[in-house]
Structures are given as C-alpha cells and as structure tokens.
Amino acid sequence: MSLQFTQCSFRYGRKVPVLNRLDLSIDHRASVLLGPNGAGKSTLMGIASSWISPAQGSVVWRGIDPSHAKNRAAYRKAVGWLPQNVKPMPGLTVRENVAYIGWLKGMARTDAWDASKDALERVKLGSLAERKSHQLSGGQLRRMGIAGTLVHSSEIVLLDEPTAGLDPSQRQIFRDLVTQLLADIHIIVSTHQTEDLDTMYDHVVVLDQGQVRFQGDVDGFLSLAAPGTSEGRRAEAAYTQLITKEV
Numbered sequence: 001m002s003l004q005f006t007q008c009s010f011r012y013g014r015k016v017p018v019l020n021r022l023d024l025s026i027d028h029r030a031s032v033l034l035g036p037n038g039a040g041k042s043t044l045m046g047i048a049s050s051w052i053s054p055a056q057g058s059v060v061w062r063g064i065d066p067s068h069a070k071n072r073a074a075y076r077k078a079v080g081w082l083p084q085n086v087k088p089m090p091g092l093t094v095r096e097n098v099a100y101i102g103w104l105k106g107m108a109r110t111d112a113w114d115a116s117k118d119a120l121e122r123v124k125l126g127s128l129a130e131r132k133s134h135q136l137s138g139g140q141l142r143r144m145g146i147a148g149t150l151v152h153s154s155e156i157v158l159l160d161e162p163t164a165g166l167d168p169s170q171r172q173i174f175r176d177l178v179t180q181l182l183a184d185i186h187i188i189v190s191t192h193q194t195e196d197l198d199t200m201y202d203h204v205v206v207l208d209q210g211q212v213r214f215q216g217d218v219d220g221f222l223s224l225a226a227p228g229t230s231e232g233r234r235a236e237a238a239y240t241q242l243i244t245k246e247v
C-alpha cells in the first residue's frame with residue numbers, strides 16, 4: 001500500500017517550479033506533511049488527488065497510475081481528498097453534499113445516497129444531515145468534507161490543512177476522528193503548524209520550497225531539536241532546523 005511520487009515536477013504558468021523532480025514514497029498508516037506557507041503542500045496534495053497533473057513524473061497509488069485515462073476513475077475512488085477550502089454545493093443539504101461527492105466519484109446515485117448516511121455518522125454529523133450546508137460552522141464543514149472522502153470507501157484520504165482556523169475543542173474532535181479512521185484507512189494530513197504533530201502519526205514528511213527536507217518517524221524528527229530543548233518546543237525546534245529561514 002504505497003503512494004509513490006516519482007520525479008514529479010510542477011509549476012503554475014511561467015513561475016519558478018513549485019515541485020522539481022520530487023521523489024517520495026508514503027506507505028505508512030498516518031503521515032503528516034509539514035511545511036511553511038508556499039512550500040508546495042497543496043500542490044502535492046492536488047497531484048496526489050489526481051486533480052492536478054504533474055508536468056513531468058508520476059503519482060501512483062497501489063500500482064494505479066491516474067495518468068492513464070482508463071485508471072483515473074479507479075484511482076479517484078481509492079483516493080479521497082479534502083481540499084484546503086471546502087466548498088459545499090449551495091442549496092444542498094449536508095447529506096446531499098456528501099452523496100453528491102460519492103456520485104462524482106462514480107457511485108450509482110442510490111448507493112451514494114445510502115453510503116452518505118453512514119459516512120455522516122462516522123464524522124458525528126448524523127444529526128445535521130438534513131441541515132443546509134451553508135449553516136454549518138467551519139469545523140462542521142470540515143467534517144462534512146471528511147464524510148465526502150469516506151462515502152466512496154477510499155483506501156487513502158488526503159486532508160489539506162484540516163485544522164486551520166479551528167478552535168481547540170474542534171481540533172480535539174478532529175484528532176479523535178482521525179484516530180478512529182486510521183483503523184481502516186491511510187491518512188495524509190498537511191499542515192504548517194508544528195503543534196499538529198501528534199503521536200497518532202507514524203510518519204513525518206517536511207516539505208520546503210518543493211523539496212523533501214525530512215522523512216522519518218516522529219522520534220527521528222524530534223531528535224533534530226537541539227539537546228536540552230524543552231519537551232513542548234521540540235517539534236518547533238526540529239522544524240526550524242529544516243526549513244529555509246526567511247530573511
């Protein structure tokens with residue numbers, strides 16, 4: 001079970017490349033992709049979701065390469081993606097939004113509708129299923145988006161900055177939810193906040209200026225902090241060692 005990026009390059013228009021021949025293999029249950037603003041995390045997640053095509057190189061999940069048109073639907077069904085800004089379909093209820101994502105991923109309408117109930121229960125939004133999605137709070141909207149990644153029975157879920165802007169209690173709900181989902185799904189979470197690093201992750205990737213600066217387990221990452229760094233500051237200190245300092 002691995003998500004494999006091989007020599008991936010991408011740039012927006014004529015700009016400096018965001019990713020340049022990036023190689024990365026993720027075969028862990030729970031990975032966190034850390035990096036500063038502009039590091040290329042969302043671009044990498046977009047490529048992993050197959051909604052962005054790399055200019056060069058490939059991404060493959062369990063041997064399925066979405067660059068071949070015949071594989072694309074299977075790839076997108078196996079890979080769930082929560083983009084940074086969840087945009088619900090206006091006018092639809094929470095359940096309709098989730099079922100709609102299932103349908104977009106190739107499910108029959110009735111199957112998507114049936115599966116949407118269970119997906120909403122899993123993210124603890126069952127009681128809000130009939131509410132219009134624009135009435136949800138930011139944290140609830142994020143959970144609705146996660147339900148959208150579950151409705152089509154994904155094998156791996158990509159969550160792009162899922163905790164940005166959430167208050168501490170919503171962050172805790174998110175952590176509990178991810179811990180639960182890890183029982184049967186692979187997860188990659190991108191974030192620019194070192195405080196999101198948690199014992200539930202078994203793999204850390206640090207991306208900076210489109211380059212992988214570190215990959216390894218949480219202990220290996222924390223060991224980069226200078227000796228004597230207090231426990232609560234080790235993640236930040238390790239991270240600061242790795243990323244390019246702005247002048």
Ligand SMILES: Nc1ncnc2c1ncn2[C@@H]1O[C@H](COP(=O)(O)OP(=O)(O)OP(=O)(O)O)[C@@H](O)[C@H]1O
Pocket residue numbers: 012015018035036037038039040041042043044084192
């Ligand atoms: N649609 C776009 N058009 C042009 N440039 C873009 C576009 N999206 C991203 N970029 C640029 O590409 C670079 C990488 O952006 P990306 O969003 O992938 O980084 P990120 O690590 O997710 O950052 P953030 O945490 O701020 O979202 C940045 O310099 C950004 O300005």
